[in-house]
Amino acid sequence: MQAKTFTMADLIRYTLVIAILIVFLFPIYWMVSTSFKPPPDILTRPPKWTFQPTLSNYVYAFEEANFALFLKNTLIVSVISSTIVIVLASLAAYSFARYNTGAGHLMFFFLTTRMMPGIAVIIPFFVIFKVIGGTAIGQALSLGLDRLGALVVCYTVFNLPFAIWLMHSFFQDIPRELEDSARLDGYSRLQVLWRVVLPLAVPGIAVTAIFTLIFSWNEFLFAFLLTRDVARTITVGVAGFWTQRGIMWGPLSAAATVCVVPMLVFALVLQRYIVRGLTFGAVRG
């Protein structure tokens, strides 16, 4: 084994690492620090590095710009769609992992739908929701333009393939022998799934749920194009500080901080699984 002393090579490595961290964390630091800057200190040349922190940007974002509504919308949409995704994806992923349903072709087809550029299919979605929103059923399910139901549908469709792939990798890790012996003990197939497999898959389900939550929370394109006021989400709300009369940098930074920081915390919770999630389960971290 290597000696536990600090060598010249270590010095170079750690200097490099500190430089790398500064480069990658600086924008996040700047966002958070700007959000606490008093308004007169935001537009100075050169920018101020020290200042008297204030909450006025947050107050403006929440009181004047209705940011609480956007936050609530985002929470509702991401929680509901993630729940639906998890239920449907666990069933499908289990079937793919245990029975190899579709011999990989169906799974592969799902993956290609996830890779479609959203902008290329947005027009049909736009028209469909416009039409459905005018009908009674559409109104009851809040499926029209500028309605939360429409976003729930979009996020469910776009997160399902991802969730299936990731959960598939977790189900593969569960030894088949456990299921077989439970079957021999007289469990029905559904009992095996419910009492044996799902409890063992809880970490995988949790990881997948957090990932789909982050993706829904950060989604911008569909939220931007399918909502106007009532169903606006947080990412669109942040962009809303870019107004005709200019950009309100202070409240914008406050809003961006509220949008970004919770997801940073979630990502840290996930860190053991981050590589696995980002590669759709293909690479185990």
Added chain:
Amino acid sequence: MDEATEKAPGAGRKPKRAMSDNLYAVLLVTPATIIIILFALFPLGYAINLSFRYADLTSAVGIGPYVGLDNYRFALNDTIFWESARRTLIFAVGAVSVEMVFGIAIAFVLNQLRWFQGIVRSLLILPLAAAPAAVGLVWRYMYHPDFGVYNAIMSMLGLPERNWLGAVNLAMPSVIMFDIWQWTPFVALIVLAGLQSLPKEPFEAAELDGASTWQVLRRLTFPMLTPVLTLVFVLRSIDAIRLYDAILSLSHGGPGTATETLTYYLYRIGLKYFKLDHASAISLLFLYATVVFTAVALRSMMRVQAERARRA
């Protein structure tokens, strides 16, 4: 398969159970499949239909008669379409190549850290989790020619200040720089995971044989990393081609059309000018290109999966 070796209880009803196993498996997949097919294929059919008609929501006709291949003819002769396709490629090649090089380099450095590796790794996750639409706007502030922190840093270093997003030649590199900031850690973390899962034995053998560092890298490390590197490259390329949030929050495609990629051009003609016919034809050409690319490229993902299944 264990039923085949064990004869006793299940032998009699084996054929019947095999049948219902299949049915059970299909039933489990059905809800997800219906949703995906409905929402993947229906919009596709709708777009195909629109692409053969006259459809301009700003006109009195709205969605009008069929016009044959006119919209495709328009698209293929549309210089702005080809220009934006070219910019999309420039963006993707520029961003992904730098991300790969830096990401791999960072992964090698991290792999040799003996202390604090976990903390450094988790800090590097942060850019990935930030919504590009939100941090993109923060970057716009940082790029501001007068009040931006990047110009302040430039002048502290004695370098000339720049109009990052305002100069025609610099806007695209500035957008690429944002993408590099956000996604280099992605490459680094995945390559690091790949490095850490390499088997030890070949490296020990190479050391015994007195192989040089360069030989080890060229003969062992990189060949064994190839599946992971391919996968990262494919995922990054697909995402880079689809990039939209960052363009909208950083530059709105400007100045002029300097950063207008295909996705932004589609947004402009389809959802700002409501020329649904042209937009649909271009969408379908774009979709066709990306689906062909992903279908070919993602085979590598299947290979990584199969490889793992074989080893398990």
